Amino acid sequence: MxxxxxxxxxxxxxxxxxxxxxxxxxxxxxxxxxxxxxxxxxxxxxxxxxxxxxxxxxxxxxxxxxxxxxxxxxxxxxxxxxxxxxxxxxxxxxxxxxxxxxxxxxxxxxxxxxxxxxxxxxxxxxxxxxxxxxxxxxxxxxxxxxxxxxxxxxxxxxxxxxxxxxxxxxxxxxxxxxxxxxxxxxxxxxxxVRRTVAAHRTVLPAWLDRAPSARPLVYASLGTLTTAMPGLRTTVEAVYREIIAALTALDCDAIVSAGDLATHLAGDDPRITVVAHVPQPALLHRADLFVTHGGRASLLDAVQGATPVLGMGVLADQPANTAAFARHGLGRALPLAAPRAEIADAMTALLGDSRYTDAMTAARTELSGLPPLDLTRLPEPC
Missing domain, CATH: 3.40.50.2000 (Glycogen Phosphorylase B;)
Incomplete structure (x- = not known):
């Protein structure tokens, strides 16, 4: 029917x-x-x-x-x-x-x-x-x-x-x-119920769909809402700058998705690409580490890509979400005000410890084992 x-x-x-x-x-x-x-x-x-x-x-x-x-x-x-x-x-x-x-x-x-x-x-x-x-x-x-x-x-x-x-x-x-x-x-x-994502979010653009380098790939994004709110832009931009500074100290490649802030954050390091948006679920199947604000959808994208997370929760449910993932061994959580040295240390620890990837792989198996949505059994009218 x-x-x-x-x-x-x-x-x-x-x-x-x-x-x-x-x-x-x-x-x-x-x-x-x-x-x-x-x-x-x-x-x-x-x-x-x-x-x-x-x-x-x-x-x-x-x-x-x-x-x-x-x-x-x-x-x-x-x-x-x-x-x-x-x-x-x-x-x-x-x-x-x-x-x-x-x-x-x-x-x-x-x-x-x-x-x-x-x-x-x-x-x-x-x-x-x-x-x-x-x-x-x-x-x-x-x-x-x-x-x-x-x-x-x-x-x-x-x-x-x-x-x-x-x-x-x-x-x-x-x-x-x-x-x-x-x-x-x-x-x-x-x-x-089982999680799916829209098809257009699972395809990498041509500039990203290339052979990976020998260096690990770090993806960083603090979400859409935080960059869309003018009253938060100064705070969020400062956090992005600390993240980018931490990335320059690591032997890695990085993609930073920063919405409207992207034009303000572009730098000279050829290993760090700053963009407004990327198809996140697709990219997280390539990335080795995800620096995230900890929105629910972003964390589940990370699980489906088996990508450990460094959570820096901003507002609403995000701080609690990143703390929960850290408790489950799926990554680490830092306060939003963490300085670049502390961010770099956390990134290094996450990239250097296979236990986080193993935990994420196990979580992906658990997530994919949820039952599919069954619309043949409708709830009773309200």
Missing amino acids: TLRIAVTAEPIPSHLSALDYLIGPAREQGHEVTLHAPLMFRREARRRGIAYRRAGTDWTCEPGVQETASEIWRRHGNWAFNRHVFGRLWPGHAEAKTRALLTAWRRDRPDLVIAECSDPGAHLAARILRLPLLAADNGLGPLLRDLWDTDIAPALNPLHKQYEQDAPALPPMLTPAPVPWFHATPPPAAHP
Whole structure:
């Protein structure tokens, strides 16, 4: 039976890639997939061969939103940032998303909704229309659970009452990784499924698809969100400079993916190539070490490439993710303020110890052994 599946995404650049583990299998199984998301994702929907309908706004790109969130992060730390962004801003934008989705889904009712776990507007719209819902863990699942009772649910209560719905509840989640990897206390309702990535992200460009040198290859990226937020650019650029300085002290080749900062970071060392973007999953099958901000999708890309990580978490779930991977022996974690000498020492240790690669290879086997997504067994309507 062909299903009409509505997928929703919130306005963070990497979040559609975080849903590929559901979008890809749904398309391969012959279902009709429509992405309901802000305008920033229209091109990405086309690249994946799925329909697009606009829902919500690119509110995370508004200068005032970014400046306030960045200032909270700088002054008060990551926990205060998380409470502001996910406990206040996200619920505050849920009403507009709910209205847009109710209009769309009453006109063209889907058989199934697949929504990010951090998309309360989509959860509520599915609940109002009694549609089956799968909540997709995009990496924020543990963070949302921590904030749910104290911040998120109280902020959503008035909106739920407006639509005469029961108290808000975080729905059971699908997750593209073994649950204990990221959840210190495994939740009772998280179901792991096999991870896939979009086809266009698995192909190396011609300039990268060449015979490797005898030197190890280090790949460094601090993610898309950190370089897109003007209030974080100075901090993130300084971290990139420390990473690049550390790389110059090593006998290695390196590729640094730095988004809009790339033009500011290019140097004279021919062994270090600074670019705006690369197809990360493909590159991590070539790299020997990944210096990363520790986003969920990036860490899973590293596992699928069996590439050890040096984690330097920036915000949201990232510091906790890098700490978890270090505990599992899949790499090391450093604070964002680590100096170049400390970064170089950690890189040297990771490149010189095969135990990290062996641990990553074992993790890749565990990841690939997860069950495939089964869309023939739909959840009960909300």
